[in-house]
Each structure stands twice: as C-alpha cells, then as structure tokens.
Amino acid sequence: MGIMYRSxxxxxxxxxxxTQRGLSSWTVKIGRWSWNxxxxxxxxxxxxxxxxxxDRSRS
Structure with a gap:
C-alpha cells in the first residue's frame, strides 16, 4: 500500500x-454531537x- 493523502x-x-480524489465527506459537529x-x-x-x-436506519 502506498502513501495516502488526507486533509x-x-x-x-x-x-x-x-482525500486525493477530492471531497470524501463532511461532518457537522455541535458540542458533543456530530453527524457524518x-x-x-x-x-x-x-x-x-x-x-x-x-447508525442510519436500514429499511
């Protein structure tokens, strides 16, 4: 495995x-609560x- 880029x-x-491919995810963090x-x-x-x-509900 090579070197991975994350920011x-x-x-x-x-x-x-x-990541090296661009935006991978975003997170909202308010106090102790967060959502990814x-x-x-x-x-x-x-x-x-x-x-x-x-986790998200699995329907």
Whole structure:
C-alpha cells in the first residue's frame, strides 16, 4: 500500500474531509454531537474515551 493523502478543513461547526480524489465527506459537529454525511450516523462524545453512535436506519 502506498502513501495516502488526507486533509481536514474546519469552518466553524462544519468539517470537510478530503482525500486525493477530492471531497470524501463532511461532518457537522455541535458540542458533543456530530453527524457524518458518509456514514449517515449520529455520534455523541461521552466522558473519557467513550462515544455513542446511532447508525442510519436500514429499511
């Protein structure tokens, strides 16, 4: 496996994630809560190294 390029740009609560192919996903983070466009999952940061994640519903 070769060298991978990844970059992250923050604009307030909006975070843009880039790879060598371009924009890969975006995230909205407000306080401890965040939502990712690629995983379509809600995440809440808990105290310490813990977090809670709710995946998108599978219909």
């Amino acid at each position: 992250r740009k923050k604009f307030g609560p909006l975070i843009l994630n880039f 466009s690629r995983a379509r999952a809600h995440r809440v940061d808990l105290p310490g190294p813990l977090s809670w994640k709710q």
